[in-house]
Amino acid sequence: MLSVSEAIAQRISIRSFLPTEVPRDVVAEILDTARWAPSGGNMQPWRVIAVAGEARQAVIDLAERALAENPHGEADEFPIYPPKLWEPYRSRRYELGEAMYALMGIPREDKPARLAHLARNYRFFDAPVGLFFVIDRGMGYGQWAHVGMLMQSIALVALERGLGTCMQEAWGTVRKSLHAHFGLPEHEVIYCGMALGHPDWEQPVNQLRSERAPLDEIADFRGFDDSE
Numbered sequence: 001m002l003s004v005s006e007a008i009a010q011r012i013s014i015r016s017f018l019p020t021e022v023p024r025d026v027v028a029e030i031l032d033t034a035r036w037a038p039s040g041g042n043m044q045p046w047r048v049i050a051v052a053g054e055a056r057q058a059v060i061d062l063a064e065r066a067l068a069e070n071p072h073g074e075a076d077e078f079p080i081y082p083p084k085l086w087e088p089y090r091s092r093r094y095e096l097g098e099a100m101y102a103l104m105g106i107p108r109e110d111k112p113a114r115l116a117h118l119a120r121n122y123r124f125f126d127a128p129v130g131l132f133f134v135i136d137r138g139m140g141y142g143q144w145a146h147v148g149m150l151m152q153s154i155a156l157v158a159l160e161r162g163l164g165t166c167m168q169e170a171w172g173t174v175r176k177s178l179h180a181h182f183g184l185p186e187h188e189v190i191y192c193g194m195a196l197g198h199p200d201w202e203q204p205v206n207q208l209r210s211e212r213a214p215l216d217e218i219a220d221f222r223g224f225d226d227s228e
Contacts (some may be wrong), residue, residue, distance in 0.1 A: 007156045012210075014164035014195065015100075015120070016203035017127040022163065022196060024052070027129055030161060030196075034153035038146065045143035046150050047134040049182060056130050059181065063122035066177040073173030078189070080169045088213075096210050103204045121170035127197035132171065132178065137189045147191055154194065164199035164206075168192055 002010070027050055039045070051059055066074065085093065098108070106113045124130045131154070133147050155165045171178065171193035178190050199206055 002160055007159050011155055011159050012208065013166045014199045015125045015166055015205045016200045017125055017164065017195065017197035018200045019126065019128060020198040022129045026161065027196065030154060030157045033157045034150060037150040037153040040142055040146060043143060045135055045139050046147045049132040049134065051130045052128055056124070056128070059130065059178065060123050062177055062181050063174050066174040067122070074176045076172065076175050078172060078175070080172050100205060100208050103208055121168055124195035125166060127195035129196040131194040131196060133191045134184065134188050135191055137187050144191065151194060158196060163196060166195040168194055
């Protein structure tokens with residue numbers, strides 16, 4: 001069995017899945033284990049909607065209709081990225097995209113092919129299961145972070161079970177349509193989605209491992225006795 005350290009190191013975003021079914025009891029087991037994720041004040045400010053089969057196809061069709069009407073996505077109070085992204089974040093995002101398309105053999109000038117790949121987000125990259133994460137609109141930044149902890153826990157438990165995931169903020173571009181589709185109350189909002197399934201390791205895109213900033217760039221150690 002994978003150690004926690006191994007699972008964290010091995011987890012990647014899977015962007016091509018096999019059609020192999022993931023049974024309901026396996027999905028339920030993953031969620032049941034991951035629900036022990038950290039939660040400040042034990043508020044557990046999350047709900048998860050899992051879709052497969054016809055329910056999955058329904059949200060795929062919904063996204064297709066919504067984006068045909070609004071190709072840039074629906075106007076929303078929770079943008080995926082800040083406007084006019086600044087350094088070093090802009091370069092990190094750009095470099096990831098270029099590395100991904102290079103693996104897929106899609107040159108920068110082939111914009112139709114790049115857009116076609118982006119559109120696969122709304123098919124869960126062919127994963128048989130999609131997860132949507134719901135939070136109360138009145139929650140603060142801390143509680144949104146707790147939902148992220150749940151998502152990470154799900155991704156790691158899935159990896160332990162031999163499955164892969166891709167956390168998909170792209171679904172935020174059709175958040176309003178999803179809200180209506182699922183019949184959510186006004187006080188709830190969908191944060192994002194997640195694809196879950198068996199990775200297709202034959203696809204080059206699944207060889208992508210994004211870089212991380214070195215430790216000395218992100219960590220500041222103070223008060224430690226370096227002489228020991």
